[in-house]
Amino acid sequence: MAGRSWSESRAKKRIETRLKEVPFNDLEIRDYVRDTNLADIPRTVAYRVDGVHLYADILNLRDMLEVTNVEGETCHRRTLRFLNLHYRAVHRILQRVDALFVDFHNQRLHTVVTKPYDSATNRTHRAVAIAQLIIDVLAETGEDADHPAAKVRVGIDSGEALAVSNGRRGHREPLFLGEPANHAAKRAAGGKAAGIYLTNGARLEIGLTEAANPDTTPLTTSEIQTSQEKAKLGVSADDIVKEWKDDLDKNPIGSFDFSGHTPPFSTLDIETLSVKNSRRQDAATVYADIDGFTSYVGANIQSDDGAKHVLRALHVLRSELDAVLNIDFAGRKVRFIGDCIHGLLVEGTAQTTDAQETISNMVLCAGGMRSSFKLAKNMLNEDGTDADELGVAIGFDYGPMTVTRLGIRGQLVRCSVSRGVLAAEGEQHRCKGNESAIGAKAYGEASEAVQTVFGSTRKRADLDYQTALDELTAKNDRAAKVSKALATAGALKPVTAAAAAPTFPARPVAPTRLDGFS
Template sequence: MKSKTKKHSERKKMSHTWKHDRAAENIDKRIKDVESVKIVDYVRDTDLESIPTAKAYKVDGVHLYADILNLEDMLHCTDFEGETCHKRTLRFLNQHFRAVDRILNKTDAKRVDFHNQRLHALISKPYNTQTGAEAARVNRAVAIAQLVIDVLKQTGDSDEHIPDAKVRVGIDSGRALAVNNGRNGYREPLFLGEPANQAAKIANGGASGIFLTNAARKAIGLDSLEQPAKTALTREEIEACQDKAALDVTAQTIVSEWEKDMENNPIGAFQFSRHTPPFRTMDIPSLTPANSRRQEAISIYADIDGFTNYVNRHIDDRPEDVVKALHVIRAELERVLTSDFDGRRIRFIGDCIHGLLCEGTAQTTDIEETIRSGTLCAGALRSSFDLALEKLGDNGVDTEGLGLAIGFEYGFMAVSRLGIKGGRVRCAVSRGVLASEREQMGCTGVQTAIGQAAYDNAPDEIKKLFGSNRKKSDLDYDAANAGQAEQTQKAESRQGGGLLRSAAPAAAAGGFSFPAKAAGPSKKPASFA
């Protein structure tokens, strides 16, 4: 029987490449999935967990984003990014997630997503059929936000070196499209449009407190501001919202129930083991605190740039185009990550995909090959994105203004699930995860950025490809592959390679361009020791 390492090596010869025809075939299939899209108004308590692929709801609601501001501090609670800081960070997120989830359940709010430090929730009741519905929703959102802040001031654990959470909340109100988020048994609603996006933006960064967009402020009779992200609600304004919302639960009740829940269902110690590459085979649904993963890998974010404006243009005119574009693009990006490059999707975050990939063995990550894989995968994502836009256009779908911003970084990655059995959410967190997201957020729709650690550990051909500013425009698969192959060939020529050596780069130009050397873990030390 062939060893797992040999099987992966043989698979890698067939994968780790991007093929136009293969991508085109898959995109055509995904376009057929959404040939006929149905758009309906959300007017009652409809199940949004299992929205069909070719259906979307127009939802009038209030979107709440709660951002835990001290996650970065937790990841730097030790100078060295070892197991200790990852265990503390996961426990920090787990404790606070369980408290916030209890709040949402008690207040009839919908948890949309919990991605590391960010919670996204929807308040859809009362529906628009009732007088003053929007104002009632905003008042309720503010009351829930203050409840979150008050509870998370009490859910730390000094014995476990877990601090209370510092929270900033952003709230916006308006109409969004609810579609299916996820694939293959991991499905949840995703809300597309201005209110979800603006709530996330106003919650991002800065001081703690509750911040409302002008649309939300207007709904409850507050004056508009030139810079609403810089002015938190006053104590008096919050109390007025709380009085009108009249929540039937208090912070002390939530904390008492949370403490009892933690006693009856303790988190347990986080224990890490390595996953034998490829990451594609990682069984995330089976992970628990005692069965978590941790090793050096690439974290990659690919975000559809311009998508919020795109949704705003089409939500009333051609909302079907939004559903078609999102489904086709995200399905193809996931296929490239998982099928072409043996990576693992962690989750879809709105119109963004987050994934991990790793090359090496169960014992050792091959640093240079992992970064090469990440570079080629980034190029392939852009090639597939461009092809998807072309084919969507051929099928009458408007995609004007859409781009793809990509960022990736290398480092230790911790992967687990938070919560209790039956309600756990997946989580991948580390300094490298946060850095890869920052790199993506700093890109335009034509740029790809490589993180500092990945750049420092990359072979010379990749450093030259990205340049000293660590960004590259229009880096598709052909450009990424050609750049690596060219530099490898030059390096081998300087070494005086014979006919066999000089032939290797030419063969690699059609596939994955590894230098001609024996397979095995790189001995080059990582910057994350």
């Protein structure tokens, strides 16, 4: 049995290192100007960007995952192909309309419109026209009953946000922090009806009246047509669909080939994954979101000093959440999504997951995240950056998980999608900044000790590492007893596989395509 543990002294050393990477006096806040390259922003730099944020949610993703009663390879293959078809179409749209690609996270696209630079009104009209183009194209990019057209809901807001670097080591993309990104995302996630939904601020930008409830007030056909006429995108849905079909003929996606990864996930190199080299196995997945961060950005973005504190807080807090997952508990970050981290954790073998050990270690990991988050806030405060108002909301679940990369070669995006992934995100959303929640599937598979910790509500406030460790150990949880024994013996470093032992990261798979699309 693997031993995973959290140590305050180890966490403190990491946080001290992160603080040294972003000394306040070395940070720089710049204004975004014409054609600024946001592809590789230095860690110590943030840009103020006045733009229009567009989030597009694919509403029928869950339908794809639930096409079969059992969550087996069939529904995962169909879902990943479904996403890949639409990712490739949307990439083509964004290239043609000169919009900034920010992120694809499973069913959710985030893009930013910064042109024309001198008119927020015209930018908003352009964003509406782009949104309708996405809707029209994805209505035509289904293949068959197994891979239908996507049903899309778009949220849009306009305003100033901070652009910073997201990720590291070959997986870097711009991240936008602030109210317009957050509000656009909320409008996209605000209901099950398709259409284009603007915040009242964005509605006023293009001369529309405020809506009593923006989440139930989609733009009308005539309002969309007005924006299309003003934007003059110069490309039609027919153009995009034809190019998309031509590319599929020349560079077919192929069949998804799955293998299991030999635990732990910390040894998985996601940047080597592709359609022909994907992973699938029972595992735990977690979402840990910095609660209150949008308000924190809004309160600090207008001054350079305030924006510098935002940059420091984000870097230190997110990095430490990642370190707890990856270093202390041998899990793997899939990606940062704004101020949230999405990750995976597994114990057992490539063929057989130890469900109870995986879930118990996930509980301890969530406790370690909360303990590290509190420690990092205190150390930020001591170093001059007030982060007292921030919290962390943690949700996780268990079940068959996938991890791969989709899209266009050279611009592949990480993807881990399953019923459990959607459930974990839902668990995170029902938490406040001091709460952790376990999904129904994980709760049912967990040890009696884990079930006792979370109770019938499957949610627990202030569950830090020591509390989780003590309560699980008191109920004779196997994984917790191993972790406690490590601490008692003074072995504070996480146990890893012996260096001399052979490792088998995956069962045999077909070779990866080296040309064209993945």
